[in-house]
Amino acid sequence: MAQGVMVFAEVAGGELSAIAKEMLGVGRRLADALGEPLQAAVVGSGVGDVAQEAIYHGADVAYTAENDALAQYQTMSYTDAMETVVKQVEPNVLVVGMSDNGRDLGPRLAFRLNTGLASDCVSLSINAESKLMEAIRPVSGGNAMATVVIEDARPQMATVRGKTAEPAARDDARSGSVEAIAVEIDAASLTTTIVERVKAESEGVRLEDAEIVISGGRGFKGPDDFYGILEPCAKTMNGAVGASRAAVDEGWVPTQMQVGLTGKIVSPKLYIACAISGAAQHMAGCGYSKTIVAVNRDPDAPIYQRANIGVVGDYTKVLPAFHQKVAELLQ
Ligand SMILES: Cc1cc2nc3c(=O)[nH]c(=O)nc-3n(C[C@H](O)[C@H](O)[C@H](O)COP(=O)(O)OP(=O)(O)OC[C@H]3O[C@@H](n4cnc5c(N)ncnc54)[C@H](O)[C@@H]3O)c2cc1C
Structure with missing residues (x-):
């Protein structure tokens, strides 16, 4: 039976990303409401420290999917890796933060897993009676809110906008387990290659980070x-x-x-x-x-x-x- 609330704990610049911390905060509340463990899926290369950080930020278990081919986000390799992790762990709920990468990963992964996806959500909660996740998302150009429930398919999956939830507080006294999941990535089969990364020039404090x-x-x-x-x-x-x-x-x-x-x-x-x-x-x-x-x-x-x-x-x-x-x- 599907068990646990899994968060895609995105890595940015070798660290647990800001949006991952927010999603761990969301996931922790869902896991507590369900009485199930919070699981972090950490995909990348050399991400042991990030997995530990995910535990400090609320995860009970951090699953690492490591491979040299996962050093940088790429649609196909990350979809393959997450598909392997989810099929092995079988979570009840899967939460993906809507960074550029999460926005790209979510729908493709949902299709691979043959499950439903509530996309672009601003709030997730657990219905006390049905124990199903209720995902709230803006519709009609933001003039109304819809509640989406995924009844039968598992995991119940949602992509969630950043800055809609408080990040999980860091507590380095927290303990949890880190478990490695072997992922096979056939680098030759990847249809895209990252040839260069160009950082956008910006002056002053970033709009998204400004107080x-x-x-x-x-x-x-x-x-x-x-x-x-x-x-x-x-x-x-x-x-x-x-x-x-x-x-x-x-x-x-x-x-x-x-x-x-x-x-x-x-x-x-x-x-x-x-x-x-x-x-x-x-x-x-x-x-x-x-x-x-x-x-x-x-x-x-x-x-x-x-x-x-x-x-x-x-x-x-x-x-x-x-x-x-x-x-x-x-x-
Ligand atoms: C699908 C969809 C997506 C959209 N996405 C966005 C979005 O992401 N962001 C967004 O902002 N909008 C979005 N919009 C547009 C949105 O509906 C509004 O049209 C827009 O926000 C209006 O911008 P405004 O308040 O600047 O202009 P207005 O509605 O024209 O308001 C101007 C205000 O300025 C005041 N004002 C005028 N002169 C002065 C003055 N001298 N001193 C003080 N006050 C003054 C007026 O009283 C008025 O209240 C979207 C619309 C749709 C349909």
Whole structure:
């Protein structure tokens, strides 16, 4: 019988990735609700230390699938490795974080395992009566949420967006077992080869990692205030600049700055939304922030229903005054 909650514990730069820590947090809650063990699947080359880290982050057992051909993520080799691990361990639930790699791996793996996949989820829980996983995912452009249940196939599989859950806390007093699973990878059969990795150039703190994000929307009426008002304010606070899709679609700022359903998900301590109305699709990207401050000249703007603090006013007046005060306080 399928047993346990398995998390694909993705490795990034030789370490347990940030999204893996979040998924171990999700998996731990599911495992506790089911009364079953939390299993981490660690795929790569030389990943013994990562497996131990997965245990420190909540796993009861870490299964390693090691092979030189798995040193870097590749669709086919990782699908083969995970298929071997899952078929051997037979987990009840399988959780994959939606990094670029997880997004790629999830559907292909589900097909190989002949199981159902709830993709792009924002929350997973266990139904107390049926003991089945309930996976919640946005539908209809983020205007509604659907609950997906996989009744018969195993494992019950879900891909989960990053930044939608608290990462598992590290506890190096935790103990668990590390078990190696032999995986055969026929390097000659791989149809793709990674020839080069190019790191994207970036200045300042990354939007996804920032503790403070300050975003602008269509109310800005042009790019000048993004770079003249918003960016200096963000720099003073060591924050990152985000934008609504409307501002991106206008061509004022690059796509990488878009926050929302079809942009990035952020969960900073402080999210300041300036001249953004608060459409469901935007809030899908910033709703996990600890504190949301809205600056809008329309007192009836929908964003005030979600904001913790609302400032009704023109951003061209509010933001420079706010920036000046912050700069004084930080001196
Ligand atoms: C499938 C789908 C996916 C989507 N994905 C995303 C996404 O990822 N991210 C996203 O953001 N949107 C997304 N959208 C679009 C979303 O529905 C909204 O259209 C968009 O978020 C609106 O952007 P906005 O709030 O900047 O603009 P508007 O809705 O036009 O709001 C502008 C706001 O600025 C205020 N304002 C104007 N001037 C000032 C001023 N001087 N001072 C203060 N306030 C002022 C106005 O009162 C208004 O509230 C998506 C839509 C769909 C259908």
